[in-house]
Amino acid sequence: MAFKIISSQCTACSACEPECPNNAIREKDGTFIIKPEKCSECIGYFDEPQCVAVCPVDDTCVIDNSYPRYVAA
Amino acid sequence: MDNQASVASVESSQGKPLDQVLQQIAEHKGCGTSSEGGKASCGSSTAPEDMDPAIWEKVKNHPCYSEEAHHHFARMHVAVAPACNIQCNYCNRKYDCANESRPGVVSEKLTPEQASRKVLAVASTIPQMTVLGIAGPGDPLANPEKTFKTFELVAETAPDIKLCVSTNGLALPEHVERLSQFNIDHVTITINMVDPEVGQHIYPWIFWKNKRWKGIDAARILHEHQMRGLEMLTERGILCKVNSVMIPGINDKHLVEVNKAVKSRGAFLHNIMPLISAPEHGTVFGLNGQRGPTAQELKALQDSCEGEMNMMRHCRQCRADAVGLLGEDRSSEFSTEKVMEMDIQYDAEGRKAYQEKVEEERQATVLAKQAEMAGLEAEFSDLKVLIAVATKGHGRVNEHFGHAQEFQIYELSTQGSKFVGHRRVDLYCQGGYGEEDTLPTVIRAINDCVAVFVAKIGGCPKDSLKAAGIDPVDKYAHEFIEQSAVKYFKEYLAKVKSGEVVHEVRGDADIRQGAYIAA
Numbered sequence: 316m317a318f319k320i321i322s323s324q325c326t327a328c329s330a331c332e333p334e335c336p337n338n339a340i341r342e343k344d345g346t347f348i349i350k351p352e353k354c355s356e357c358i359g360y361f362d363e364p365q366c367v368a369v370c371p372v373d374d375t376c377v378i379d380n381s382y383p384r385y386v387a388a
Numbered sequence: 389m390d391n392q393a394s395v396a397s398v399e400s401s402q403g404k405p406l407d408q409v410l411q412q413i414a415e416h417k418g419c420g421t422s423s424e425g426g427k428a429s430c431g432s433s434t435a436p437e438d439m440d441p442a443i444w445e446k447v448k449n450h451p452c453y454s455e456e457a458h459h460h461f462a463r464m465h466v467a468v469a470p471a472c473n474i475q476c477n478y479c480n481r482k483y484d485c486a487n488e489s490r491p492g493v494v495s496e497k498l499t500p501e502q503a504s505r506k507v508l509a510v511a512s513t514i515p516q517m518t519v520l521g522i523a524g525p526g527d528p529l530a531n532p533e534k535t536f537k538t539f540e541l542v543a544e545t546a547p548d549i550k551l552c553v554s555t556n557g558l559a560l561p562e563h564v565e566r567l568s569q570f571n572i573d574h575v576t577i578t579i580n581m582v583d584p585e586v587g588q589h590i591y592p593w594i595f596w597k598n599k600r601w602k603g604i605d606a607a608r609i610l611h612e613h614q615m616r617g618l619e620m621l622t623e624r625g626i627l628c629k630v631n632s633v634m635i636p637g638i639n640d641k642h643l644v645e646v647n648k649a650v651k652s653r654g655a656f657l658h659n660i661m662p663l664i665s666a667p668e669h670g671t672v673f674g675l676n677g678q679r680g681p682t683a684q685e686l687k688a689l690q691d692s693c694e695g696e697m698n699m700m701r702h703c704r705q706c707r708a709d710a711v712g713l714l715g716e717d718r719s720s721e722f723s724t725e726k727v728m729e730m731d732i733q734y735d736a737e738g739r740k741a742y743q744e745k746v747e748e749e750r751q752a753t754v755l756a757k758q759a760e761m762a763g764l765e766a767e768f769s770d771l772k773v774l775i776a777v778a779t780k781g782h783g784r785v786n787e788h789f790g791h792a793q794e795f796q797i798y799e800l801s802t803q804g805s806k807f808v809g810h811r812r813v814d815l816y817c818q819g820g821y822g823e824e825d826t827l828p829t830v831i832r833a834i835n836d837c838v839a840v841f842v843a844k845i846g847g848c849p850k851d852s853l854k855a856a857g858i859d860p861v862d863k864y865a866h867e868f869i870e871q872s873a874v875k876y877f878k879e880y881l882a883k884v885k886s887g888e889v890v891h892e893v894r895g896d897a898d899i900r901q902g903a904y905i906a907a
Contacts, residue, residue, distance in 0.1 A: 326481050330471035361598045368600035371481040
């Protein structure tokens with residue numbers, strides 16, 4: 316799995332972008348998106364996913380169940 | 389207000405021969421609006437005689453740091469900093485509306501390049517715009533690259549504009565050095581508590597060192613950073629304003645402790661603001677029914693903190709993209725689309741000359757008041773009354789009652805007149821629409837005043853005001869506010885003495901909480 320951003324919830328504040336250790340977040344069409352193939356759920360970097368921790372709106376950065384769980388190399 | 393009007397007003401203020409005015413200025417050296425305890429209110433209340441001339445230079449044309457300056461000089465905010473590193477219970481980042489006026493709200497976010505162009509556009513259109521602030525809509529220091537890039541671009545093209553920043557303080561200690569390198573000499577920190585026990589009810593979480601901290605730990609870290617940041621700023625001679633949100637039942641009594649703590653660490657000015665918490669904003673406080681303070685509660689707290697510390701009472705809790713004098717908002721004239729189409733001619737010399745005129749105008753208002761004070765000082769009376777004033781700036785009674793978006797409140801006593809606040813009201817006169825509904829709102833907002841000074845007023849509202857015990861006064865139309873106020877108070881005292889007027893203590897008044905509908 317990876318994280319995804321619910322675009323209707325996103326305020327486009329950009330707080331998540333610089334916190335992502337994988338540079339997986341970028342702005343697209345007035346909202347922010349996570350590239351699932353780059354997302355490591357912050358495993359191996361931090362104790363909690365940074366996008367979730369910094370996001371000002373609850374339940375905006377959530378697990379994307381359409382991707383298999385990230386496995387640390 | 390358009391530019392033509394401003395220029396006309398500047399010139400008309402120079403009724404006296406210039407050399408006479410200059411002589412008086414030379415003798416007077418500074419602002420001199422006196423307030424309680426013989427202290428003057430340069431915005432605040434420190435007499436220029438007590439004020440370091442270097443500090444006076446920094447504040448005399450900064451509308452947020454000087455109450456006098458705010459009648460004459462304008463500021464602008466650019467919304468380049470959307471990210472935030474803390475959550476406050478009075479803020480909901482999801483809510484955004486063009487007609488809404490409160491901190492943390494903007495219509496459009498800007499890149500540093502767009503912001504710098506906007507600054508030039510505004511500076512060319514509004515020559516008395518002297519200050520650029522970055523105040524969000526998130527926290528400027530949680531967006532350091534965008535914030536400092538904007539400052540860098542503006543400093544290159546418009547070096548006469550003062551740069552200013554407003555922060556929650558969490559990231560302040562790590563950025564103080566860089567702030568001082570950018571020649572930023574005004575920093576505002578929002579400090580709502582000095583005790584984490586109190587803070588945990590205001591801040592649900594902070595993001596620090598790659599972790600979301602909650603509860604009392606979050607409040608403790610924030611508090612430590614705020615205090616350290618404040619100390620580091622004052623050590624470097626950077627003027628520091630502290631903003632505090634007054635939240636009844638949570639930190640209202642505690643703010644006296646906050647005041648002592650920031651005073652002892654060298655803060656220059658303390659701004660205690662009322663909580664804005666309408667349910668439709670969707671903030672935690674808005675949804676759980678946390679009320680804001682009444683006008684009297686706010687004033688009582690501000691009065692109790694006023695001692696050696698300057699208190700700011702003219703804050704309009706403006707948006708993070710506000711443009712214009714405090715109390716007016718011209719941001720809609722400067723949307724990115726409009727700014728891109730503008731032909732911008734940055735005229736530094738012209739701006740300087742204009743600002744010098746504005747400064748003369750400001751001095752003239754002070755001198756007029758001082759002259760009027762003669763005779764009042766000898767009076768013995770402990771009477772104090774409040775008056776409301778409709779003004780569009782320049783320190784004059786120059787707004788129609790029905791057009792006023794706010795009223796400025798002055799306290800009158802034998803010490804003279806003292807600015808003690810302002811009340812936002814809906815536009816009462818909207819082309820016949822809603823007139824009957826809004827008049828009671830206006831009356832509730834100025835219910836604690838004995839009189840309202842206006843440039844003009846219709847017959848109907850005049851009668852309603854009288855019925856509510858508020859004297860509608862239009863005889864000072866286009867005169868200086870403070871001079872007129874002192875004049876009025878002398879007459880009032882005489883009427884009370886002769887028994888023509890019975891002085892009664894007025895009731896409380898409302899601080900407007902709902903969305904502010906821009907003109």
